[in-house]
Amino acid sequence: MVQTGWFETVAEAQRRASKRLPKSVYSALLAGSERGVTLDDNLAAFGEIGFAPHVAGLSDKRDQSTTVMGQSISLPVIISPTGVQAVNPDGEVAVARAAAARGTVIGLSSFASKPIEDVVAANPQTFFQTYWMGDRETMIRRLDRARAAGAVGLIATLDWSFSQGRDWGSPAIPEKMNLRAMMRFAPEAITRPQWLYDFAKTGRIPDLTTPNLTEPGTAAPTFFGAYGEWMQTPLPTWEDVEWLREQWGGPFMLKGVCRVDDARRAVDAGCTAISVSNHGGNNLDGTPAPIRVLPAIAEAVGDEIEIVLDGGIRRGSDVVKAVALGARAVMIGRAYLWGLAAGGQAGVENVLDILRGGIDSALMGLGHSTIHDLSPADLVLSPGFARALGVASE
Numbered sequence: 001m002v003q004t005g006w007f008e009t010v011a012e013a014q015r016r017a018s019k020r021l022p023k024s025v026y027s028a029l030l031a032g033s034e035r036g037v038t039l040d041d042n043l044a045a046f047g048e049i050g051f052a053p054h055v056a057g058l059s060d061k062r063d064q065s066t067t068v069m070g071q072s073i074s075l076p077v078i079i080s081p082t083g084v085q086a087v088n089p090d091g092e093v094a095v096a097r098a099a100a101a102r103g104t105v106i107g108l109s110s111f112a113s114k115p116i117e118d119v120v121a122a123n124p125q126t127f128f129q130t131y132w133m134g135d136r137e138t139m140i141r142r143l144d145r146a147r148a149a150g151a152v153g154l155i156a157t158l159d160w161s162f163s164q165g166r167d168w169g170s171p172a173i174p175e176k177m178n179l180r181a182m183m184r185f186a187p188e189a190i191t192r193p194q195w196l197y198d199f200a201k202t203g204r205i206p207d208l209t210t211p212n213l214t215e216p217g218t219a220a221p222t223f224f225g226a227y228g229e230w231m232q233t234p235l236p237t238w239e240d241v242e243w244l245r246e247q248w249g250g251p252f253m254l255k256g257v258c259r260v261d262d263a264r265r266a267v268d269a270g271c272t273a274i275s276v277s278n279h280g281g282n283n284l285d286g287t288p289a290p291i292r293v294l295p296a297i298a299e300a301v302g303d304e305i306e307i308v309l310d311g312g313i314r315r316g317s318d319v320v321k322a323v324a325l326g327a328r329a330v331m332i333g334r335a336y337l338w339g340l341a342a343g344g345q346a347g348v349e350n351v352l353d354i355l356r357g358g359i360d361s362a363l364m365g366l367g368h369s370t371i372h373d374l375s376p377a378d379l380v381l382s383p384g385f386a387r388a389l390g391v392a393s394e
């Protein structure tokens with residue numbers, strides 16, 4: 001029997017997602033690459049960090065609010081863009097509503113299943129995410145559309161090297177959801193009646209297209225069509241990053257940085273923010289967890305650029321660890337996808353509430369009244385935990 005309603009941890013949301021989603025959809029969210037070393041390290045590294053709590057003199061009031069790229073948010077957690085289709089019929093609109101209800105930003109993937117106009121209507125605090133794909137005119141047209149829709153920031157994701165073969169196998173995703181694909185997909189969907197029912201109620205099937213990569217109202221490219229365009233685009237230079245930032249002309253985040261030298265170049269390119277990230281373990285396997293590379297990056301450029309971290313956040317205490325090591329906020333990926341699968345908009349709100357509650361507990365135990373007082377002194381770090389990548393002397 002599929003459960004509905006409140007869940008107490010992100011791990012429970014994931015269990016419910018695995019029961020509710022067809023196997024191929026669930027494994028598309030699990031993702032990862034090659035051996036899964038990075039995927040595992042993203043989670044394990046948080047477990048290696050301890051806390052140094054106080055016992056009395058604690059604060060009764062604790063404030064989590066902050067800003068990211070000019071947006072006020074009520075907790076230091078924002079929604080990371082994920083180009084995932086078919087999790088829930090309301091997709092990114094449900095996520096946007098949940099983020100708005102909890103006072104935070106949604107990052108909308110350019111591979112998302114819902115038009116940006118609908119997402120901004122649900123949450124005016126929307127950052128649009130783009131890859132370096134297509135020719136310059138096409139990129140400008142896509143930025144123009146996002147700007148006209150009301151996106152308040154751009155996330156440029158560059159950490160992708162098209163190496164996503166997995167030792168545990170990848171799900172077969174159809175090019176298009178037509179009758180043939182549905183017949184092939186039917187045996188696994190039939191074992192997930194709640195998921196099937198959610199889509200059946202809307203009278204629609206997951207169509208696996210990318211509506212934000214074209215003009216509003218025109219036929220959207222398929223997911224794989226868009227992927228092909230991306231693969232064929234010559235790779236960007238640092239001058240291209242600067243060009244993209246100039247074309248956007250507003251708050252601009254470079255996502256996927258894990259080296260100090262790249263963080264410096266992002267500062268030089270005029271970026272507003274970087275996300276220290278390895279694409280949730282989906283890029284080069286063997287890249288260390290973002291939380292390991294954060295301290296060196298924060299030390300080098302923390303005063304010059306906003307630093308966000310994403311990868312492996314599953315509980316409020318993870319958020320607190322990242323903020324203590326120099327992140328302004330974190331972005332979450334799978335955590336909200338599990339929530340979306342488990343309970344739609346309410347499930348995403350549930351995940352944000354879990355994180356907020358966990359942040360509050362940790363702040364209380366550490367004796368702080370605001371997240372801005374967190375520092376490495378609150379943590380127990382083993383020697384050798386951190387990795388300084390791209391530092392000249394090494």
Ligand SMILES: Cc1cc2nc3c(=O)[nH]c(=O)nc-3n(C[C@H](O)[C@H](O)[C@H](O)COP(=O)(O)O)c2cc1C
Nearest residue numbers: 029080081082083109157279280311312332333334
């Ligand atoms: C299934 C899946 C799809 C993703 N799609 C995108 C995307 O379209 N654009 C992007 O910038 N990042 C994408 N990401 C990366 C996330 O934004 C984020 O960096 C990552 O999920 C963080 O790790 P976490 O899942 O452990 O929180 C994706 C991640 C997953 C798991």
